[in-house]
Amino acid sequence: MSDFLKQFKKLALADANSALESLFPELNKEEKALGVQYEIASTRVNEPESLIQLNNALRSQTFITGNKPSKSDIVVFANVFSVASKWTSLEDLSAFRHILRWADLVQNTLVDVPEKIAIKYDADIAREIKE
Amino acid sequence: MSFILSVAAKAAAVAYPALIATLFVNAADAVDVSIPIEFVDDKTVSTEVKDASAQLTTPEGSKLTAQAEILAYLSEKFPTVLPLGSSEWIQFALDKFYIKNFKELSTDLEKLDSHLNFRSFISGFQISAADVAVWGVLRANPLMGSVLKNGVYANISRWYALLVADGRFDAVVDTMIKDVNELRKQAKLAKSGGKKESHKA
Structure with a gap:
């Protein structure tokens, strides 16, 4: 996975939807299903619920489909990129920390963007306490 | 001189970091080096250094026993296989994450969790x-199993x-478990004069 990221030739943001699955490690059925689910959810970024759902998913997994990068990372990234670029308040950083963490990984390894989402790596946000 | 990594199987804190780094080098297609690994069924692998959980003998003839030095040496020698990343975090892990007092450990785990936000x-x-x-030290810490499973530190569990x-x-x-078991079996065999263990009635 780490070696894959190192060697991957970043795709242009505009080409996100035509990204080929064959460029990525093979996914099993469950992983594919997760990918599709979040690709669809990410088309509704104007609904807070879908962002919360995405953030929750990325709390416990590094990529959209789990521990492997996939085409879904690129598709979802293209859909959330502009809204995520606007998260600068501590409140937003705290609420969407997992999306931002993942988006930063994607914009540095999988996708070339005109202007990267600025990440405040050491922002002083409270630890999430498990309910 | 040539490479060899010795690992103490009975060390209070198993030297997983040095062991993982060495296996990274051995598994890499890009480098033509394979560092032999020997397990020693003892608490230390060095006659000079007390409590040395690992020792890397290098082709240059030095004997490194501090895991931070072993990692720094391997990443300098094989930067494409394993970049150093952060010597501060390497030292922090070795100093703090072997600790088996949960109260003390949790303060430092919070630091790691927030680093991984x-x-x-x-x-x-x-x-x-x-x-x-960091992974190797946490893996060797018996307190970590349930902490990771319960997702107390969400970022740490994900990473x-x-x-x-x-x-x-x-x-x-x-x-390691396989090799150490084999080592102990051989030692037992040697002790019993090469005879196979027989069940006594």
């Missing part, structure tokens, strides 16, 4: 020696699972 790896966007150090999925991390633990 916006980071997928300890440093940069790939696995580095810093990931190897830890990513490295498990890499395959090269957990493989180290399996290799």
